[in-house]
Amino acid sequence: MEIDEEHIKVVESRTKTGLVFMLILILSVTGCAGLRGSATTGDYSSSCKEPVVIKSVNGTFEDVWESLKMALNERGLVVSSVSHVGEMLDRTGKALNRTKQIYGQAKVMEFCSAVISRNMLERNPHFISFCPYQIMVYTLPDNENRVYLSYRRLIWRDSKDRDVLEAVERLLEGLVNDVVQEYGEYK
Structure with a gap:
């Protein structure tokens, strides 16, 4: 051929x-x-952004944890549950004969906003995957005075319902920023 x-x-x-x-x-x-906007325009579409936001402050774990609870309460919200991740890893590490210390301390604060959640779930009942909202607070073993606060971005394939997810991200961001303002960002 x-x-x-x-x-x-x-x-x-x-x-x-x-x-x-x-x-x-x-x-x-x-x-x-x-195609979904940029961070400079205030668009929270999460395109090409890290899926997790991580900030850190100078302080003690207990003080930062209490400040986060206070910021939550000031918005009329309450903690629905706490996951004691650090304690669980220590306990299971012993059972698995794994001795590496991953965290100094680590907890996950879970909470909900009736108004924001209702708006989000009325728009798309599959957004239940984002509930309850979570903020992780932890220290690493090498520096107990640097406390990390992190949360997951709410990433969804369809941007048409993005506005209701933005409300959740603004809430998470605001709570973390309140603590960062109080203690100062770790440098």
């Missing part, structure tokens, strides 16, 4: 089109197509 120049051009064109299509598909699936 003889291949002429016209056949080569058609194959090259289809290959380029296929590669462009694959690139667009990959970027849209990962949310990094840059």
Whole structure:
């Protein structure tokens, strides 16, 4: 079979089109197509942002934990449950014969906002996956005076309901920022 120049051009064109299509598909699936706005515009679409926000402050674990609870209470919210992650890892580490200390202390504060959650779940009942809201508070073994606060961004494939998720992210961000303002960001 003889291949002429016209056949080569058609194959090259289809290959380029296929590669462009694959690139667009990959970027849209990962949310990094840059089509959803930017952080500078205040858009919380989470495109190409880290899935977890991590801040740290100078202080003691107990004081920072109490300040976060106070910030929550000042908004009329209450802690619904606490996961004692650090204690669980210490306990299970012994049972597994694993001695590496991962955290100095670590807890997860879980809570809900009736208004924000209702708005979010009326829009999309599958957003229940984001409930309850969580803020992680922890220290690392090498520096007990640096306390980390972190939360997960609410990432969803469809941006049409993004506004109700933005309200949750603003709440999480506001709570963490209140603590950061009180103690000062770790430097």
